[in-house]
Amino acid sequence: MDNNNDLEKLFKDYSVQENIDILHRVVNEAKERKTRGEIGKDVWREHLEPRAAVSARIVPIMELEVKRLRDALAEIQEDNRALQAQIEENVTAAENAKKGADQLLDNLDKVYEEWQGLPTEQIEAWTVQTTESLKPELPS
Numbered sequence: 001m002d003n004n005n006d007l008e009k010l011f012k013d014y015s016v017q018e019n020i021d022i023l024h025r026v027v028n029e030a031k032e033r034k035t036r037g038e039i040g041k042d043v044w045r046e047h048l049e050p051r052a053a054v055s056a057r058i059v060p061i062m063e064l065e066v067k068r069l070r071d072a073l074a075e076i077q078e079d080n081r082a083l084q085a086q087i088e089e090n091v092t093a094a095e096n097a098k099k100g101a102d103q104l105l106d107n108l109d110k111v112y113e114e115w116q117g118l119p120t121e122q123i124e125a126w127t128v129q130t131t132e133s134l135k136p137e138l139p140s
Contacts, residue, residue, distance in 0.1 A: 011017065
């Protein structure tokens with residue numbers, strides 16, 4: 001009895017009767033088309049290899065997908081070229097800015113060295129002397 005219950009459960013789970021009815025209807029429709037001499041483009045033919053049938057359907061779709069991907073690739077490559085040009089401009093600008101900063105620092109170092117070489121004691125004495133000589137004398 002268990003086998004019978006299991007079999008009924010399988011029939012119910014997989015809708016076997018309904019699927020057999022659909023298959024029967026499809027086969028009968030195909031036989032009717034054959035007797036009428038109708039041949040549609042999607043009708044199975046005995047001499048047609050499955051690979052050829054699948055290729056006939058898939059190749060045009062794949063060609064469209066290849067074209068779409070090539071177009072997307074071309075667009076991405078163009079974006080990459082623009083980004084690369086921008087990066088190269090930024091690198092050149094950064095290098096130029098670094099060179100300018102290096103020149104300014106070199107000039108500052110030279111000025112500092114020259115400043116250190118000045119006779120500051122003599123300058124201080126001269127400054128004091130000049131300041132005192134320019135002071136207006138106060139009447140006593």
